[in-house]
Amino acid sequence: MDRRRRRPAKELAVARLFGGFVLAGFVGVSALAALGDAPIRGMLWVAKDAPTARALGSVPTECLKSPADPALAARVEVGRAAFRTPVLLGGQAGRAGINCETCHRDGRGNPDFLFPGVSGAPGTADVTNSLFSTHRGNGVDDPKPIPDLSGPKAKLKISQAPGEKKLEPFIHGLITEEFDGPEPTPAVLDGLAAYVRALDPADCPAKPRRPLGVGLLMADARRALKAAEAEATAGDAATAVVMVASARSRLGLIDERYAAPTLAKPRAALRAADHRLAEAQDALRRRDPDAPKRLAAWLTASGPLEVELNAGQRQSLFNPARLTQAVKRRLPG
Ligand code: HEC
Numbered sequence: 001m002d003r004r005r006r007r008p009a010k011e012l013a014v015a016r017l018f019g020g021f022v023l024a025g026f027v028g029v030s031a032l033a034a035l036g037d038a039p040i041r042g043m044l045w046v047a048k049d050a051p052t053a054r055a056l057g058s059v060p061t062e063c064l065k066s067p068a069d070p071a072l073a074a075r076v077e078v079g080r081a082a083f084r085t086p087v088l089l090g091g092q093a094g095r096a097g098i099n100c101e102t103c104h105r106d107g108r109g110n111p112d113f114l115f116p117g118v119s120g121a122p123g124t125a126d127v128t129n130s131l132f133s134t135h136r137g138n139g140v141d142d143p144k145p146i147p148d149l150s151g152p153k154a155k156l157k158i159s160q161a162p163g164e165k166k167l168e169p170f171i172h173g174l175i176t177e178e179f180d181g182p183e184p185t186p187a188v189l190d191g192l193a194a195y196v197r198a199l200d201p202a203d204c205p206a207k208p209r210r211p212l213g214v215g216l217l218m219a220d221a222r223r224a225l226k227a228a229e230a231e232a233t234a235g236d237a238a239t240a241v242v243m244v245a246s247a248r249s250r251l252g253l254i255d256e257r258y259a260a261p262t263l264a265k266p267r268a269a270l271r272a273a274d275h276r277l278a279e280a281q282d283a284l285r286r287r288d289p290d291a292p293k294r295l296a297a298w299l300t301a302s303g304p305l306e307v308e309l310n311a312g313q314r315q316s317l318f319n320p321a322r323l324t325q326a327v328k329r330r331l332p333g
Contacts, residue, residue: 038330039256039257039259039317039326039330040056040256040257040317040326041096041097041256042055042056042097042102042253043056043327043330044096044115045096045098045102045113045114045115046112046113046114047112047113047114047122048114050111050112050114050122051112052320052323052324052327053320054111054112054209055112056212056323056327057211057212057318057320057323058209058210058211058212059105059106059209059210059212059216060105060106060108060208060209061106061204061205061207061208061209061210062106062107062108062150062199062205063107063108063150063199063200063201063202063203063204063205064076064080064107064195064198064199064200064203065198065199065200065202065203066198067198072194074227074230075187075190075191075194076191076194076195076198077191077223077226077227077230078187078188078190078191078194078195078227078231078239078243079188079190079191079192079193079194079195079196079198080191080195080223080224080227081191081220081223081224081227081228081242081243081246081247082100082184082188082191082192082195082242082243082246083099083100083101083104083107083192083195084099084100084101084220084224084246084249084250085099085242085243085245085246085249086098086099086245086249087242087245087249088100088175088179088181088184088188088242089132089175089179089180089181090179090180090181090182091132091133091179091180091181092132092180093132093179093180094179094180094181097249097252098115099249100192103125103146104146104147104148104149107149107150107195107196107199108148108149108150109123109145109146109147109148109149110123110146111123113125113146118132118143119143120141120143121143123145123146124143124144124145124146125143125144125146126141126142126143126144127144127174127178127179128142128178132178132179132180133177133178133179133180149196149199150199150200150201150204151201152201158170160196160197162197167193167196167197168189168190168193171189171192171193171196172184172189175189184242185236185238185239185242187231187236187239188239188242191239211318211320212318213313213318214254214306214309214310214313214316214318215306215310217250217251217253217254218250218254218302218305218306218309220246220247220250221246221247221248221250221251221302222247222299222302224243224244224246224247224250225243225244225247225277225295225298225299226299227243228240228241228243228244228247228280228284228295229292229295229296229299231243232284232291232292232295233292237284237285237287237291240284240291241281241284241285244277244280244281244284244295245281247277248274248277248278251270251273251274251277252274254270254309255267255270255271255274256317257316257317257318257323258270258309258312258316258317259317260315260316262312262315263312263315263316265308265312266308266309266311266312269305269308269309270305270309273298273301273302273305276294276298277298279294280294280295280298
């Protein structure tokens with residue numbers, strides 16, 4: 001079947017979908033308002049008839065082999081956080097909040113991904129699409145299935161043999177050309193390749209999926225901040241800033257599900273915690289030697305924050321029943 005047909009209307013369709021906020025170039029509270037009644041941004045790239053529990057209520061478990069060598073393990077952690085950072089990608093994708101993990105959920109695939117103008121069937125994406133890329137846009141509609149990066153290495157197209165160094169230039173091209181992102185720091189690029197190499201089908205947990213919730217997202221945020229601390233201490237402030245951005249985006253995924261008026265208090269605590277991370281990023285940027293201390297203090301305070309968030313979780317959109325209602329409201333019929 002020849003899918004290569006021109007689709008000049010795709011930019012228009014997406015401009016309509018995102019309203020003014022792509023133009024404003026800012027994804028925040030006001031941006032969410034501009035998204036109409038989509039309470040969860042991820043709803044924008046989920047196929048309409050996708051099962052809610054799978055598409056928005058849970059994630060696949062991660063098949064990550066943690067390397068025994070502490071230096072390699074640290075690189076994998078940098079990559080793991082970078083993989084979950086929208087600011088890594090530029091242009092439309094980054095502003096919409098898309099990151100590597102949006103398509104490769106927990107390092108796997110995503111059968112429910114459907115982004116107007118980018119996907120064909122659910123679970124596919126055209127990563128040479130002019131919508132995401134001003135470099136590689138080839139003007140043709142060419143969506144490919146999103147590969148499971150945790151599948152057998154022999155089934156993947158790009159060799160992951162460390163000696164061949166094929167993965168690094170491939171990922172570099174993805175970030176800077178296909179997704180119009182800024183030049184990644186050497187540690188981020190190296191980390192992403194190390195993370196992808198550490199995904200291994202032999203390490204897939206027995207349970208294929210787990211519910212998406214506060215605990216999981218806070219654990220991701222903490223891992224990213226530990227990587228940030230290590231990078232900051234080693235003097236790589238630029239990489240540390242990306243790691244903090246990863247943590248902040250995980251907090252954002254909690255925030256959007258805590259909009260119920262009854263959750264005003266835990267949400268305010270979450271936003272205050274996010275604000276402290278923004279300050280830590282500023283401290284990193286101005287090479288303030290106290291920046292690692294700020295991160296350490298945040299990590300200590302994150303325990304009580306998580307307890308407070310957990311207490312409200314049933315009233316949030318992490319509650320499967322409330323999530324289903326919200327999806328129904330968003331997508332009537
Ligand atoms: C919009 C969805 C999307 C996003 C975001 C995305 N990918 Fe992919 N990725 C794909 C698709 C689709 C392919 C398959 C392309 C093909 O077959 O030509 C792919 C292929 C790959 C491959 C090659 C797999 C193989 O067969 O060897 C790697 C590695 C990869 N992506 C890593 C990443 C990383 C790292 C990021 C973030 C910087 C990322 N991807 C972001 C959709 C995405």
